[in-house]
Amino acid sequence: MLTDLGGWVIATVVALGILSVAAGIAVFVVDSMARATFALLASFLAVAGVLLALDLVYLAVVTALMMTIEMAIMAVFMIMFMMNPAGLMPMTMVHNAKGSAVIGAGAFAGLTVGIWTVDWPTRDVSRPADSTRQLGEAIMGSHMLVMLVIGIGLFATIIAGTVLATARGRYDRFGADLAAEHPDDPVPGGLPR
Amino acid sequence: MPDETLVDVWGLAPAVLVIMVGGLALGLVVAAVDRAVVSGEAGRAVVEPLLAGARGLVEQRRTTLAPDRLLWRIGCAAVPTLALLSLAVVPVGGRTLWSTSADLVWFNAMEALLWAAVWLVGWGPNAVHALTGGYRFLAQGLAYELPLMFALITAGLAAGSLRTTDVVAAQEGLWFVVTMPVAFVVFVAGAAAFAFWGPFAAPAAADIAGGVTSELSGVDRLLVDLGRAVFLGAAAAMAVALFLGGDAGPWLPGPLWFLLKTLAVVTALVWAGRRVPVLRPDRTVEVGWMVLVPLTLLQALAVAVLVLNGFYA
Structure with a gap:
């Protein structure tokens, strides 16, 4: 699979992948509701960029479209349910920090092990036009x-x-x-x- | 396989430059027509947006207390960027800047990203009127988004492709507006709504002191107003491509026809839109969901039946 791709594509995918992880981490580092929301959106858009680099245009634009609207709806819910509707006061973005860190690290480790150890089927047909x-x-x-x-x-x-x-x-x-x-x-x- | 794109024909940099300049010119046309309809003075209508733009470039920014500067700037810059990106899939002279198998979804995604951008423009300055405007845009978005998506997909359905050049090619016999008038009207109205212009200008309305635009000054205001105008122009051009046969027409060359049709759509939209008062977002959501969603679904159903009968083949 990877060998089908050119050097530039691989470099783009790697860069966007790092960006998406970094933006994902930023969600838990920033202290504002809006910044956390849009860091998450940046992470999703980076994933959409990866899909675009892999020439899966429909999946890429649908990811961007759905995630953007999702984040915008989340902003609507933010004013409905938050004690601090404007969210401009700095506030912590993490709850149950230890528990969620364990769950997050565990899921990451499990998925990584799975991805690299599963015997993926090889493609026996050519790429669709x-x-x-x-x-x-x-x-x-x-x-x-x-x-x-x-x-x-x-x-x-x-x-x-x-x-x-x-x-x-x-x-x-x-x-x-x-x-x-x-x-x-x-x-x-x-x-x- | 995809047709030749503008990039294939002219090379990357010239093609991007042409689309960018064309987009800015389109924005100027929209602003000029808008001024002419509002003030009734055609002479000054072209000069005034240019003067306002030049003033925006040199004007000093004013700021507010404790703004979220990063998100504010991102939002302001994103509005015109998304407008220009949406132009990448509008076919001029039978070619687009970028041809994918999901052009219509690309256009839709650029407009969806505008939700985030406009909300950020409202959020950034840490001011109540601006934030109210941002939330008004989202409320309005909930009303227009689904009908707009159904209108877009109806054109794709009849063409059997999400590629805009295919949609134009499928209208050789009959313009899509004839069989899908509801989708056409909803698409154009949706365009006015996502540019929050005319009857849908509630996010920037006078009752909240300009809403999302209330705290904008200098380059920021220029970027947002420019983005709105370019988006409206891009949507008019897209409406021509999807429903009015693109650049088809007798005698004159294709691109000229495309330009004339786009101008006609812009003029009709501005002329009609400026005669309707600003609608309250809480009054549009119910209309969007109870009237427009069923109507556009019925429109899609009618087109689907025609497709099955081989009407568009």
Whole structure:
């Protein structure tokens, strides 16, 4: 695999890999919510850069797109749930430092050992001309069941998380007997109802 | 396999330079049309953005108490950078600066990275109005992002490819706007929303003293305003490529047609957008999710049925 790549590509991948790890470490070093969030984003973008260098354009741009929106949504949650919504006061970004360090180091060691010891299958076909099409065919074909199960699982998680997070239920909106004609919402939506 | 890109034809440095200069010129055009529509004086409309730009270059920066300078500067620089990067996949004369098998997702990703950039511009100065503007942008983003994605993917669906040059080529018989008018309108409106311009300017609105732009001065303000204008121009050019047949047209050479169509989209967008009052973000989210998401999904379904019937083949 590595031998297929040119020297510049390998150098780029190594540099971006180091950058992503360094940005990941920075998440725990900085003392501001915003800097931690964007250090994490920088780490993800470096991973997207690695994918781009490996010519997996679709995976690269989707990683950048998803992670950016994810971090932005995280910023929204930051003001909803933080005691210090603006986050400008310096604050520690680590909780349970020892425990998480052990878990992190253990996971890193386990994955590294796995990556270098597993007997990876060798490629017996040539590289596809269009990796995006190949990916789409895999997702929409042989791996469709997996994708559907994951998709429904994620969707259920999102709904469950929202239900758990919101303090207001349908009885608050439509009254004790759910008979109100119009929902009683603190912020009116854009539609007339 | 990919067609020839501009880099293959002209070489890397000239191609990048042409796209950058073209992007800046496009931004100037957007700003000039905007000034002309707002003030009604076409004569000064071209000069005023240039003067404002020159003033931004020489003006001294003012700062705030305890700003997060690093993140602020990154945010300001990212806005125009992302706008120019999004232009890399817009086909002019049948060629793009960079051709990948996921051009549409690339364009979308540049616009998604803008979420982070604009929030940082609001966050950086440690000021309440700016931060409010940043959060308004995110709230608005939650409303427009999914309809915009569906609009983009509808064009890709009909072409059977995410490559913009393929999308243009697929419109040889019929412009996509004919079969996907909803996607076209949603895409152009989404463009106004991610440039937070016109009816979607709530993140920089007067009621919060300019919002994300309230604490910007000098080069920073120039960069952000420039980025917004270039993004709007890039999105208009992208709309031409995706829905209006790209550079197809009789008699005149292709690039000229592309330019004329882009100018028409910019003018129509600014003319219509400046006649709508600024919308409150809390009023747009529900419309986005309850109206636009189903509408764009139905649009995609209709196009998918046409694809299966071989309508676009």
